[in-house]
Amino acid sequence: MPELDETFLALPLRTLADAALARAKELGAEHADVRIERIRESVHRFRDARLESQSDGTDLGISVRVVHAGAWGFAAGVTLTTDAAATLADQAVAAAAVAAVLGDRPVQLAEEPVHAGATWVSSYAINPFGVPDAEKHARMIDLSERLLAADGVDHVDASVHLVQENTFFADLAGTDTTQQRVRIHPEFTATAIGSGTFSTMRTLAPPVGRGWEYLTGTGWDFDAEIAELPELLAEHVKAPSVTAGPTDLVIDPTNLFLTIHESIGHATELDRALGHEAAYAGTSFATPDKLGTLQYGTPVMNVTGDRTTEHGLSTIGYDAEGVAGQEFDIIRDGVLVGYQLNRQMAQEQELGRSNGCAFADSAGHIPLQRMPNVSLQAAPDGPSTEELISRVDNGLYIVGDKSWSIDMQRFNFQFTGQRFFKINNGRLEGQVRDVAYQATTTEFWGSMEAVGGPDTYRLGGAFNCGKGQPGQVAPVSHGCPSALFRQVNVLNTVSEGDH
Structure with a gap:
């Protein structure tokens, strides 16, 4: 069972939320919620079994959303201090004051049970952000090389897109949730070039809410699909046009x-x-x-x-x-x-x-x-x-x-x-x-x-x-x-x- 990321849990999540919610309540908000979110994203692209590009980034921030005087207000920032969180509540309430002039009916929200101290982690076995880049690249290059070595395949493009999303949520009603989900999207495309024409064939493996195990045999057999792709592409190249x-x-x-x-x-x-x-x-x-x-x-x-x-x-x-x-x-x-x-x-x-x-x-x-x-x-x-x-x-x-x-x-x-x-x-x-x-x-x-x-x-x-x-x-x-x-x-x- 995967566990919540300790580096995210080490952030002062509850303290920041309490500061923003207390300020929103003091200002008369009918509803207020806080989200602190960190998104790690990594994209690796390969061309003809060589690494072509790699990007890695982390987005970390905090937002405050309120209903004040019957209107929505929202503010967001990246400074994770209690003073900054309270200031976001000020800004959200100020935004609601502007929106209230434009609104034709007060915002009301459907009831929802309170979920206090709730945690949730998506279903995966191996967090891809814990796998060394060299290991990731080796797997992608190996599959690309097999595809490229097949008769009739002139070029191979491949990529793997990885995301880890951590979110802390709290509202004035008493709900607070801490969540983590991981997703992965590997893709391989073979290209055949003929006399003035070209054809492509792509793997069918969908993006999923799994971890690195997806590329090593759990949930999809990439080895089998890579093996059959060249024959399917060769058949496609010679295929007749459809009758409409x-x-x-x-x-x-x-x-x-x-x-x-x-x-x-x-x-x-x-x-x-x-x-x-x-x-x-x-x-x-x-x-x-x-x-x-x-x-x-x-x-x-x-x-x-x-x-x-x-x-x-x-x-x-x-x-x-x-x-x-x-x-x-x-x-x-x-x-x-x-x-x-x-x-x-x-x-x-x-x-x-x-x-x-x-x-x-x-x-x-x-x-x-x-x-x-x-x-x-x-x-x-x-x-x-x-x-x-x-x-x-x-x-x-x-x-x-x-x-x-x-x-x-x-x-x-x-x-x-x-x-x-x-x-x-x-x-x-x-x-x-x-x-x-x-x-x-x-x-x-x-x-x-x-x-x-x-x-x-x-x-x-x-x-x-x-x-x-x-x-x-x-x-x-x-x-x-x-x-x-x-x-x-x-x-x-x-x-x-x-x-």
């Missing part, structure tokens, strides 16, 4: 997770649905008047949000408002039944308790409503991927994510992928290329005939989901099984590009 038109699709979790992220995850953020978050990538077609009635997809579609999945990138014990992690329904039997909430929106919309979806990417930023792990559930007795493929006479099996596009309402979209295998009479017949699938959100999920069983379920995800102004990034995972979709519009990206 309505096509049955079996979509692997390594591709479908991104479609979930864009067409469900962002669409069911309540601030977007309410029109509050409009400047950064738009609002949402899934507006609150449709709650409980919108037929998002077929009855086999069940989507949950959670902050609890083991190794999930959004998994946390308590969110940035001190709300305990939970699991909740977003879509049940194909119908929209829930949104992602923070405490303010839960109260304003009379939706009960917050479901713990507040997050800030540093102490320097105010918490926003951010995406939890949003996942399509497998059918308990559902089919295998092979069985789903066997149901298709003429179609495609899509594996791995690549580029994507979606409109400002999270409604019209198209997605590409890493690998596309032709299905003929229920069997795979080799790869095709130049493929994108296009639909509206409800058309696409309304074409889903079947979802696979638990054995087909896998977590995908990303480190860099963007939102807000100033912009913030958040890590998020999406679990899903393989799934079968009927008659989805497939585009030939080469012929489309020629028009």
